[in-house]
Amino acid sequence: MRHFPYRPSKQQQELMAAVERHAGKQHLCVQAATGFGKTAAVLAALLPLAEHGQKIVWAVRTGNETDRPVEELKAINKKHNTNLFGLSYRGKKDMCLLAQDLGADQSHGAVAFLCKEKKATCSYYRNLEKADTSRLRDQPLLYSEVLAIGKRMNVCPYYLQQRLANDAALVALSYNYLIGGLPEPHKPAVAVIDEAHNLQQLSGLNSVKITANTAKSALRELDGMAAQQLRQLVSAIIRQLRDLESAMARNGIVDQPFDRSQLLAALPAQDHEIAFAAVQAAGDAVRRKQLAEGRSPHSSLHHLAQFLVALLDTRGQAGIAAIAALTPVGLELEVWDMRLAATLGTVWDGFQSCVFMSGTLQPLDAFARLAGLDSYAAVDFPSAFDPDKVMCLALDDLTTKGQQLGADMAGKYVHAIGQFGTLDANLAVFSGSYRIQQELLNAGLRDTLSASGKAIFEERPGMAGDEGKAMLDHFKAHAGKRKKAILCASMAGRFAEGADFPGQELEGIFLAGLPFERIGTRTQLYLDYFRKLYGRDGDYLGYVVPAMRRAAQAMGRALRSKSDRALIVLGDSRYLEPRLARLLPDYAKASLRRAGHGQVRQAVAEFSQ
Numbered sequence: 001m002r003h004f005p006y007r008p009s010k011q012q013q014e015l016m017a018a019v020e021r022h023a024g025k026q027h028l029c030v031q032a033a034t035g036f037g038k039t040a041a042v043l044a045a046l047l048p049l050a051e052h053g054q055k056i057v058w059a060v061r062t063g064n065e066t067d068r069p070v071e072e073l074k075a076i077n078k079k080h081n082t083n084l085f086g087l088s089y090r091g092k093k094d095m096c097l098l099a100q101d102l103g104a105d106q107s108h109g110a111v112a113f114l115c116k117e118k119k120a121t122c123s124y125y126r127n128l129e130k131a132d133t134s135r136l137r138d139q140p141l142l143y144s145e146v147l148a149i150g151k152r153m154n155v156c157p158y159y160l161q162q163r164l165a166n167d168a169a170l171v172a173l174s175y176n177y178l179i180g181g182l183p184e185p186h187k188p189a190v191a192v193i194d195e196a197h198n199l200q201q202l203s204g205l206n207s208v209k210i211t212a213n214t215a216k217s218a219l220r221e222l223d224g225m226a227a228q229q230l231r232q233l234v235s236a237i238i239r240q241l242r243d244l245e246s247a248m249a250r251n252g253i254v255d256q257p258f259d260r261s262q263l264l265a266a267l268p269a270q271d272h273e274i275a276f277a278a279v280q281a282a283g284d285a286v287r288r289k290q291l292a293e294g295r296s297p298h299s300s301l302h303h304l305a306q307f308l309v310a311l312l313d314t315r316g317q318a319g320i321a322a323i324a325a326l327t328p329v330g331l332e333l334e335v336w337d338m339r340l341a342a343t344l345g346t347v348w349d350g351f352q353s354c355v356f357m358s359g360t361l362q363p364l365d366a367f368a369r370l371a372g373l374d375s376y377a378a379v380d381f382p383s384a385f386d387p388d389k390v391m392c393l394a395l396d397d398l399t400t401k402g403q404q405l406g407a408d409m410a411g412k413y414v415h416a417i418g419q420f421g422t423l424d425a426n427l428a429v430f431s432g433s434y435r436i437q438q439e440l441l442n443a444g445l446r447d448t449l450s451a452s453g454k455a456i457f458e459e460r461p462g463m464a465g466d467e468g469k470a471m472l473d474h475f476k477a478h479a480g481k482r483k484k485a486i487l488c489a490s491m492a493g494r495f496a497e498g499a500d501f502p503g504q505e506l507e508g509i510f511l512a513g514l515p516f517e518r519i520g521t522r523t524q525l526y527l528d529y530f531r532k533l534y535g536r537d538g539d540y541l542g543y544v545v546p547a548m549r550r551a552a553q554a555m556g557r558a559l560r561s562k563s564d565r566a567l568i569v570l571g572d573s574r575y576l577e578p579r580l581a582r583l584l585p586d587y588a589k590a591s592l593r594r595a596g597h598g599q600v601r602q603a604v605a606e607f608s609q
Contacts, residue, residue, distance in 0.1 A: 003043075004040060005072070005075045005080070011384070014379070015038070015041045015045070016044060019041070019042055020045045023046055023049055024054070024190060024353050025352075027356070027376040028379070029196075029356045029376050029378040030042070030357035030358075031357075031358065031359070032380075033556070034556060035384075035562070038357050039072050040072045042192055043069055043073065053188070055168065055190075056086075057189050057191045058192045059177070059191060063090050063143070068172075069172045070172055071142070077140065084169045085169055085170075087141040087142075087164055087171060087172070088143040089177070091158075091176075092111045093106060094147075095156075095157040096114065097124050097151065097156065098122055102294065109302075113284075122156065125155075128155040128159055131155050140170070175199070178344075179205050179206070191353075193356045194358075195358050196367070197361055197367070197549050199370070202343075203337075205337070209335070211332045211333075212241045212245060212332075213330060215237045216238060218299075219231065222234065225285075229269075229278075233279065241331050248324065254325065255520055257322060258322050261315060264315075273312065279304060280302060280309075282301050283304070286299040307335065320336065321529075323336055323521055323525070336525075341369065343372070348371075348373065362380070362583070363583065369541060383586050384562050387590055387591060389564065389565035390565065390566055391603060391606070393568070393595050393599075393600065394592055395416060398413060398416065399572050400572060401572075404435075410439060410440060413597070414445050417429055417440070419598075419600035420508065420510045420600050420604065421448070423567060423608065424608065425479075426475065426476070426484050426485050426505055427484070427485075427506070427508040428501075429488050430489055430490065430511050430512065431488070431512040432491055432514050432516065432572075437459075437488060455484070455485040455486070456485070458487075458488045459471070459488065461490070461493070468494055487506075491553075492550065500557070501557050501558060501560065502561060502564065507567065509554065509557060509567070509568050509569070511568075511571055512571045512572075514547055514580075515547050517547070529542075548583040551584075555584075
């Protein structure tokens, strides 16, 4: 606890004691709400291990979040006049100066290939070999600082961070490195898995997909090559995809499993392994030519080869599905790896112990099974939100259950949300899906909300990151204005989980439905696999728990500190069902009351007093 840089609360002291007790000995699951101060407390409790030569590997959902623990390490050093070193670790796509010199948008694969081909002659890499980096370990380094140092010293930032990571007490990186391979020898090490409820999103990380256009582009790349056999192979693939697409369209099928063995058997190749290696070699030749011409190395042949190898290698393996889907751009084929628990279980074995922390890990037994944890200790801290500032209403006459909303039900939702919109504050309506959001907008929700006098912001599927950030900033700005705003978004989107709305930036949330996955081919295959793994618990673990976690994340957007207040309306009668109600956050359960859709205005008036 001596490393903690702030005055600790009683609960933070309890958390640090628990981490110290289990560190290096047993995995620990930590349930504590946002605003608790988990990052500083867990880091401070683990630093004594780092002082004795162990490394702390801090895994976060995305690369953009790697700076947070490093910022806390800076605060610890400043408070205690120490010089513990750590850094944010990012991928080649973010760090390669040679790729930036090319000037074009680069994929992760393209930058990796560029590095592989040019590393021996790269001036940035060669400069690093003779650079003195001994003085760079005096203080922790954020991603932007490592990048700036690389540019200033004219050395490769990616391999600079690799060198620095060898001596770091803390290395913060994205989840992808857990499965894709850690950047350097990390034993002995302890790991922290931040926002660990997001681990389930790693399902499919090893998946590969192509479209019909991938195969057509691959055939064009063969023009000018003496590769008649490869041309025959790719042409056969195009015919197979065209026949499959026509059959699906003719029968009105949106998505379905496809037979890997049947597709492979139709290809004119005696030895698939040799043939697919030849496709990959041709793709690499295309990429080398592009590099020689100063272009970004992108090859459809190379990508097609990756897909074909995945088809070949995964035949007969449980937990790997092959899916064909009709999309707006044509047929898409995917080899989808669903074996998350088995994969993660081997990852945790590589650490002396792990700390899994989140505000929405509950139920812990379900989380442990999905995360591949055989044994663990747990600490669960109740929310510290003021019960007098939180009101939770569940509407018993609304539901989005079914393939689509009927006109009568949609009208009830619009009426209820219209009453909710009279609250004089920044508000959000999070729908169970983009489909539900659009159905409500089509049913008159936009006009109803306009009548409230609020500015309206609508999230769209596929919205670019910069556009989303700008929208969020404009929405938040209305908190300090006379004219408030209302955000319409999906619980499956970026705003329902990844955004913070402290204070008056968001004071009311309406959940329109439940964020269950659509029961299409993908979901059905996933549930079938879970039933084989977990028996009768398969649907609960693979379908119910993830949906309720998404709902809990959406509810928590308005509650980021003890002083925050929020009116939360659960707009679906299913939230009252015992199996779902018990999965609600503790602050919601403590203030939950039942009402009809016509009683929302009364709740608004009571909350406003």
